[in-house]
Amino acid sequence: MSFDVSPRDIPAVDVLLKNSAIEPLVDGRERGQIVSWIRDAAGKVRNRIMTVPAEFDSVAAVEQAVVSEVLARADSDATTSLQHVINATGVLLHTNLGRAPLAERALSKMREAAAYTNLELNLESGKRSQRGERVMQLLCRLTGADAAVVVNNCAAATVLVLQAIAGGKEVIVSRGQLVEIGGGFRLPDVFASAGVFLREVGTTNRTYIRDYESALNELTGAVIRVHRSNFYQGGFTTEPSIKELVECPTLKDVAVIDDLGSGLVTNLQSMGIAEPLVQGSVESNADICMFSGDKLFGGPQCGIIVGKKAWLQKIRSHPLMRALRCDKLTLAALEATAEIHLEQRAFEELPLFQMLRRTELEVRSACESLLSEIACNEKDVEIVSSVSRIGGGSLPHVELPSFALSFGGSALQEVASKLRQGKPAVLARQANDRLLVDLRTVMDHELGSLASCLSRAFA
Ligand SMILES: *Cc1c(COP(=O)(O)O)cnc(C)c1O
Secondary structure (H helix, E strand, O other): OOOOOOHHHOOOHHHHHOOOOOHHHHOOOOHHHHHHHHHHHHHHHHHHHHHOHHHOOOHHHHHHHHHHHHHHHHHHHHHHOOOOEEEEOOEOOOHHHOOOOOOHHHHHHHHHHHOOOOOOEOOOOOOEOOOOHHHHHHHHHHHOOOEEEEEOOHHHHHHHHHHHHHOOOEEEEEHHHOOEOOOOOEHHHHHHHOOOEEEEEOOOOEOOHHHHHHHOOOOEEEEEEEOOOOOOOOOOOEOOOHHHHHHOHHHOOOEEEEEEEOOEOOOOHHHOOOOOEHHHHHHOOOOEEEEEOOOOOOOOOOEEEEEOHHHHHHHHOOOHHHHHEOOHHHHHHHHHHHHHHHOOOHHHHOHHHHHHHOOHHHHHHHHHHHHHHOOOOOOOEEEEEEEEEEEOOEEEEEEEEEEEEEEOOOOHHHHHHHHHOOOOEEEEEEEOOEEEEEHHHOOHHHHHHHHHHHHHHHO
16 A cells, blocks of 8 residues: 655644654754754655655654654764864874863863953053963963964964064075975965065075075065974985074074974973974074964964064064954963973873873783773774874874774774764774774773773674
C-alpha cells in the first residue's frame, strides 16, 4: 500500500517545537535559533518530498525527517562553539588550536580584569593613565627597551609600524626575507597596504650591508629585517645582522626595524634550540622590535612592539593605533605572562615551556599509563616514538623527540571524527594509515578525559 506524501504533511513550527526530541533544545538556547533551524529543516524535507516522495511511508516519517535535520543542526552548532580541545597532535603551537595555551596565572588575571578594571586609570592620582601601564613597564624590563606598545597581533604591528614610521616612503628589505607568514599574509602585500614602497635589495641567498647602503636615498623611510621564523636557509648564504645594520654609518639616520615574529625571551639554549632573543635585538640597538605574544612568548594573541621612546611615541600616536589596540583581557593575560618570564618561571608556569621541557621518558610513561587506562576493542595499538614540532610558524627545523599511542584499524577516519566531536574534543594526528596520539602536547590533568574519549571512540 503506498502512502501519498505531500508537503502539507510537514507539521507546523509550533507543533515541531513541542516535539519531545526538539523541546529540550530550547533549554539554554535562543528560541528564534531553534525556529530558524526548524524552518531550514522543513525546507529540506519539502524538497525531498518533491523529488523522492517514496522515501516517506507515513506522516510520522515526515516529522521524524524534520526532527533529524534539526538535531543534526544542533550538533553541528555545538561543535562550532569554542570549547576545550585536547591537543594530541604533538604540535605545540597549533595555529588551528589557538597557538599557545595560557598559564593559570594569566587566567586568574583575566578573570580579575573581566569586571571593571583600572585599564586607563591611575588609582593613586585618580587621573587617566596610559592603557595597561604596568604591562608596558614589564615588557620594557623584560626586553631592556625604553618603551612598549601592544596591538592585536604581530601582523597588525607590522602594518602599524611601517605606516607610522615610513608611510609614503621606501623601506629597504633583503630579498631573502620577503616571507609569507601564513594565512596569505605576504610581506610585499603588507608593505602595499601599509602605504610604504618596497625596496628589495640583494638576492635570495646573499645580501650584504653594501646592498642596503646603495639603496639608501632621500625617499628611504626605514630598513626592516624580517626574521625567517617559518623556514630556513642553508648553504651559500649571507645577510647582515641587526647589529651590523644598526651600526652602519651610512644608515644611521633611518630607523632599523626588527620583525622577530616568534618572540623568544626565555633562552632555550639548554635544550639545544638556538633562536634569536628579543633582548639581543634590543641590545643591538634596533630602533623598533616586534614579535607575537602567542608564539614562543607563550601568552595571548597580540603583537608586541618595543624600542626607542621617540619612535614608540610616533607609533602610539598614529591614528591606526586606536583601531589595532587590544582589549583588557589580552593585556591582563599578557601582564601575567610577562611577570612569569621576568621571574624566570617560564618552565614552571607556562604550558608551552612545560611541554617543551618534558623528557622523552616522561612522555613515554604518560603513554604507558594512558594505554593501561583505555578500554577499547582495538587490539592494534602500540606505543611508538614520534616527533613533536613547535608549529605556529616557529622553529621549523626543531624536532622534539616524543612518544605516541599508535592506533591501527579499518575505520580510523571515523574514529578521528568521533574524537573531534567528543566532549572534550580530541585532535590526533593521522599518518600512514595510523592514528597517532602524541602525548607531548597533552597535559597530565587531561589524561583521564583523554582515556575516556579514546575508549568511547574505539568502542
Ligand atoms: C608569525 C609572524 C608574524 C605574524 O604574527 P601574528 O602574531 O601571527 O600576526 C609576523 N612576522 C613574522 C616574522 C612572523 O614569524
